[in-house]
Amino acid sequence: MFQLTLCILKPDVVRSPRLFHEIIELILQRQFIFVKSKRLQLNSERAGEFYREHQGKFFYSRLVHYMSCGPISCHILGRDNAIQEWRSMLGPTKVFKTIFEAESTIRGQYGVTDTRNCGHGSDSTETAQREIKFFFPEFDMKSISKYENLLANNLVFNRDSLEHQLPS
Numbered sequence: 001m002f003q004l005t006l007c008i009l010k011p012d013v014v015r016s017p018r019l020f021h022e023i024i025e026l027i028l029q030r031q032f033i034f035v036k037s038k039r040l041q042l043n044s045e046r047a048g049e050f051y052r053e054h055q056g057k058f059f060y061s062r063l064v065h066y067m068s069c070g071p072i073s074c075h076i077l078g079r080d081n082a083i084q085e086w087r088s089m090l091g092p093t094k095v096f097k098t099i100f101e102a103e104s105t106i107r108g109q110y111g112v113t114d115t116r117n118c119g120h121g122s123d124s125t126e127t128a129q130r131e132i133k134f135f136f137p138e139f140d141m142k143s144i145s146k147y148e149n150l151l152a153n154n155l156v157f158n159r160d161s162l163e164h165q166l167p168s
């Protein structure tokens with residue numbers, strides 16, 4: 001089933017152009033459609049709001065500080081089973097375990113710590129909708145139908161905007 005998910009590439013990744021583009025290529029190779037892309041910097045209030053479910057946990061303030069320490073890159077990704085596919089590419093949350101147990105994943109290869117773990121992926125369709133709205137309030141979820149019957153290789157990927165373009 002065609003799905004959308006929210007992908008965030010975290011500040012360490014965005015800070016390193018080579019790593020950033022390497023991860024974009026990996027995502028393209030997995031036949032994801034980049035529906036929308038946006039680079040932005042969160043302030044600590046917005047970062048705290050995004051991760052509010054973790055409020056009170058020992059890593060919460062570290063996480064909020066990290067997520068607001070530099071620009072992040074947000075992407076609405078689409079493909080069959082997008083939510084699960086992007087999370088499996090990322091690998092498990094905890095980098096210190098992942099580098100041994102899932103070393104071929106993005107976190108396994110490039111993660112720095114359990115907090116600085118390269119990326120974020122929505123974990124359900126409800127979460128994806130809420131998170132897409134958080135970063136892309138102007139995005140019309142109904143426009144997904146435009147992409148549903150298209151494969152990534154029927155579209156042109158614009159390397160400046162980091163978005164696939166629909167055939168005219």
Ligand SMILES: Nc1ncnc2c1ncn2[C@@H]1O[C@H](COP(=O)(O)OP(=O)(O)OP(=O)(O)O)[C@@H](O)[C@H]1O
Pocket residue numbers: 054059063092093114115116117119120121122123
């Ligand atoms: N034990 C921990 N120590 C340090 N940071 C953590 C820890 N657990 C989670 N985090 C940070 O909080 C983020 C959100 O945690 P969550 O449990 O929702 O993991 P996730 O769903 O794999 O990650 P994300 O929501 O970012 O995709 C993680 O991506 C990581 O940056």
